[in-house]
Amino acid sequence: MSTLDTASPESTVRGRSGEHVWLSFAVRRLVRLLVSVWVLLTAAFGMIHVIPGDPVRAALGQNAPAALVEARRAALGLTDPLWQQYLRYLGDLFTGHFGTSMSTGLPVSQVIADRLPATVEIAGYAFLVAVVVAVPLGAGMAVLTRGGRRGRTELAFTSTTVVLAAIPEFLLAVGLVFVFAVSFGWLPVAGRGDPASYLLPVAALAIGPAAVLSRIVRVEMLAVLHADYVRTARAKRLPSAVVYLRHALPNALTATLTVAGMLLGAMVAGTVLVENVFAWPGLGSTIVQSIIAKDYPQVQAVVLVYGLGVLLVNLVVDVAIAVLDPRSLKKEG
Template sequence: MKQQTVRPSAAGPVDHAIDRPSKTGARRIRRPLDVTWLNFTVRRTGRLLVSLGVLVTASFFMIHLVPGDPVRASLGSSAPQELVEARRAALGLNDPIWSQYVHYLKNLLAGDFGESITRPGLSVSQIIGQRLPATIELAGLAFVIAMLVSIPLGVLMAALTRGGRRQRTELAFTSSSIVFAAIPEFILAVGLVCLFGQGVGLLGIFPVAGRSGPLSLVLPVISLAVAPTVVLARVVRVEVLTVMEADYIRTARSKRLRAWRLYLRHALPNAVTATLTLSGLLLGGLIAGTVLVESVMAWPGLGSSMVSSILTKDYPLVQGIVLVYGVVVLVINLVVDVVLAVLDPRSAIQES
């Protein structure tokens, strides 16, 4: 039988986007990569905008549903009623709630977060600008330490316990990681203060209040980093153990490669996807966890300002801080999705 050859047509080259016919006779059309990335970008941008809208609306109405008079709380119980009413009128708190919401959206689109009720003369943007660097420093260091400790620890535990070996070591690791992951950050912070705090702790090594230098970072950073570290270490261990059973790892092992090269060069890069996904979620949790840790440690960040502004019913400041926290978490999730799509384009194709 004479074999037929396929020649390019005069109209142009053969379209490589069409796969060969399948067993059922149907042809599967693959979409161009640029269209896939365009769909992925549109979907992610749409989700981000919807999430921002929900965040802005929820933060506004949630704060206004808190009982109490913020003006009376800021001026004190002895302030004249005329002064209170004048202040409420100046802040627009006597307007209907829908009118306040529309006014808030207009100011927000113009980049104006409003003025603090309890700190006259200071805008919310100024307060956030003063406090945000301290919170980023705290959460960023905790995240870096969690990544630097959890990945080597997870790989080491996978190497030690592979194939059912060292069951006591595996039991000790899993049990201790569950315990440390279950301890809330602020409880751990109180325990560390009682043990290592200067003037109040048994050992009295590290400062327990304020942002006074590198030593003042130790206790709050440890309080934030412990839970993410043990969680990530468990995930890395499980992923590495799964990858080690793959065929290409067996092939690499048959070439008698050194153990460190087998784990670090072949197993770890293929196990990092799930770790990266979870690390993005944990970074968002670290940002939120700074609220209580900063209050315990008297850290001059957004968290302590948020707690004090809730107690004094400072609506504009609470809304601004909640919005900043929410935007940071949303942006982190978006960045993680994009990085995962770059590392594994199949995830972008599946989303599209």
């Protein structure tokens, strides 16, 4: 926070016994995380009993003898009561056993270990690109258009970001492939290989979130530019770079960080469609292939990985906001 604030966040929290506030914060977040994980695990388990079709029949083929199908179902424990299957499922997860793929016969944990890095790469790169583009763009537009200045520039920025944010990742990915890979032949159509193969999938994931985040940054920056401590900094004739970068921008990033965390979760989910457009060998393409093959243990495990990833991102964002703005702890208390 700005050094020109009348009361520092640290002193605000310290006045309410800082250690107690942080302990209460940690307990609340831990309880929320545990409840969310339990809901996620239960939903993933129930999913395989709701999706129509027989996974064993799909794995063995429609012409497989009924006796073989029943024997396979018994071996997998699918004939046991539902509560027994649920307890066994939880026990296996706590021991790190995700089951065996019905379509490949490989341990699901091995499939996840092989495919997860590819998904993390494009989601992580896309998030970095979105933040690196959105923060200076939004802050710069706030400075240029503050006080109603440059109305046409503001209209162009708002219109462009609204359109870009409204385009689904899947449609954007198809458009990028058509323009840069098919029409001009500048970039690879699909696959994960040299650095050029990362450009289109990362762009498909990053463009929409960057448009959304840049608008949030602009709105927050405009509000901060009218704050008393910014006017005080200007009255002291501080250089513009110091006013904007030291006093204004850090105070505008708290809400931006919250939105960025939400967008990162959306990016992780968006990899499912984008990976299938670019034949990217990650978890997104794996889950679609598993659904088609009715490979429910693999679907179940991949859904868990995606869900846990989103929960961890939200936890990290909550902690980061508390560290950057300790007064948020007071608001929760």
